[in-house]
């Protein structure tokens with residue numbers, strides 16, 4: 001890694017699991033108790049916004065109560081040691097990377113601590129619960145404030161910046177993700193076709209494990225510090 005001029009890291013729910021934040025597809029995970037169609041699609045929000053507000057209010061509360069773990073801290077150290085050469089892309093909507101000291105984190109699926117108005121697009125920080133009574137500070141629309149989260153069928157954020165980083169990458173490292181959701185699941189193939197070394201750090205092989213030239217399996221708090229040190 002020392003020789004690498006550009007390292008791109010993609011993280012998923014698995015890196016925050018040992019901080020007490022549920023994953024989606026593991027045993028008893030979020031999608032075992034909630035229907036994606038109801039809580040993580042624009043159609044679900046249109047149909048029953050109160051249900052979506054309560055789903056993300058619950059996640060915001062547990063997200064804000066969580067603390068970063070050894071894997072988040074190891075990546076923050078790696079960023080400092082390789083100043084300007086590590087690009088950290090996350091599918092996670094928690095802010096544990098930032099709490100661990102990482103900077104310039106690219107939240108491609110949005111953030112729990114932000115909301116925006118579906119009527120005028122105005123964005124604002126949000127630390128406490130949201131509800132249908134919320135009024136947009138910019139256009140005064142009522143009930144249009146929604147979690148700043150990329151739902152299924154919506155275009156992820158910062159795709160140009162991410163694509164450019166993948167094409168420049170010498171090393172692409174994927175941590176704690178099942179490789180079940182696109183376009184994130186396609187990043188390894190893009191990085192590989194651009195000539196990057198590709199490494200998977202995960203509890204078990206993911207859906208895209210065949211694309212990786214190296215892998216270490218085990219809990220993130222063990223395999224990530226061991227790999228970056």
Ligand SMILES: CC(C)NC(=O)[C@H](Cc1c[nH]c2ccccc12)NC(=O)[C@H](CCCC/N=C(/NCCC(=O)O)S[C@H]1O[C@H](COP(=O)(O)OP(=O)(O)OC[C@H]2O[C@@H](n3cnc4c(N)ncnc43)[C@H](O)[C@@H]2O)[C@@H](O)[C@H]1O)NC(=O)OCc1ccccc1
Pocket residue numbers: 011012013014015017018023024025026029040091092093109149150151152153154155156159175176177178179180181182183184201202203204205206218219220221
């Ligand atoms: C189900 C899937 C097939 N569907 C999709 O992929 C869809 C449709 C689609 C698009 N292209 C396709 C191509 C083929 C098929 C389908 C599609 N994609 C979309 O709709 C996307 C939008 C998808 C975003 C949806 N929002 C999320 N999250 C925010 C919400 C929220 O958080 O509530 S997705 C959500 O699930 C995804 C996968 O979750 P993971 O993070 O991987 O978590 P998971 O539970 O699945 O796995 C955990 C992993 O960790 C491991 N683990 C567990 N514990 C530990 C541990 N302790 N240590 C280490 N590892 C651990 C486990 O072993 C496991 O492997 C993440 O992205 C996550 O953010 N939008 C889009 O495509 O727009 C167009 C477009 C695209 C590109 C350019 C222009 C336009």
